[in-house]
Amino acid sequence: EISTFSQAISGQLKSGAGTMNLSAALSATTAVSPVSVSLGELRGTGTVKTLTVTNLAKDTVNLTLSFATKDTLRPRLSSTALTLGANQSQNVSVDWPTAGAPPGPYQGFIEIAGGAGGTVRVPYWAAIRGTPVSSVSLLSSPSSGRPGALVSVVFRTVDAAGLSLRDSNPDVSVVSGGGSLNNILPADSFYPGIFVARVRLGAVAGTNIFKITTGNLSREVRITGSR
Secondary structure: OEEEOOOOOOOHHHHOOOEEOHHHHHHOOEEEEOOOEEEEEOOOOOOEEEEEEEEOOOOOEEEEEEEEOOOOOOOEEOOOEEEEOOOOEEEEEEEOOOOOOOOEEEEEEEEEEOOOOOOEEEEEEEEEOOOOOOEEEEEEOOOEEOOOOEEEEEEEEEOOOOOEOOOOOOEEEEEEOOOEEEEEEEOOOOOOOEEEEEEEOOOOOEEEEEEEEEOOEEEEEEEEEOO
16 A cells, blocks of 8 residues: 555554555555455464565566564564566565564554555554453443343453453442442353453442452443332
8 A cells, every 4th residue: 555654653453554645556566465464363473474566567676675663573574675577476474473572562564665656555463462451341231220130241351452351350349329249250152351240230229330340440330220
């Protein structure tokens, strides 16, 4: 993709590859497939993806491949320099060379320079699952229920890379409203990293406030008891 961008490298899940530069795209002589690379959740060094780089020009072109990222750790390319004849293609392998890297997201751009029309930028993303918990996402919760009713609150705990955490050991406590916690059950057999808290609303009509806590994070859930 031929695009314009600021010098700051933002997360790929938020920013994508930038804004399309139409004039540059029309004059581009370098094509890349696929247009993005996801190495997914890294578990060692076994994940390998392939980029196919094609020279659309009538003449031979010399291309250089590099990374634009704020991360110290980054993927590995099988080639960082290509010489392609007219309409010639070559595959470049992208893999992760670092075993035991710290948990978190690893992301940026593979930049391919040297062709007409400007630099081609291919966003990439990879992640390593791990603590600490970064956020608690509320997936499902009733806004109201009958006083004394047993209701379900469904939530997920995720790490800094946005990956679900199975072993976050969440706790649910009662803040106000006279309710109680029945149990917390993991839904791992169907939805990894998701938990279902069964809570009972207070016997008197009014607002019930429950607090989900995991590590140093907490999130309140409000359910109105109404007849």
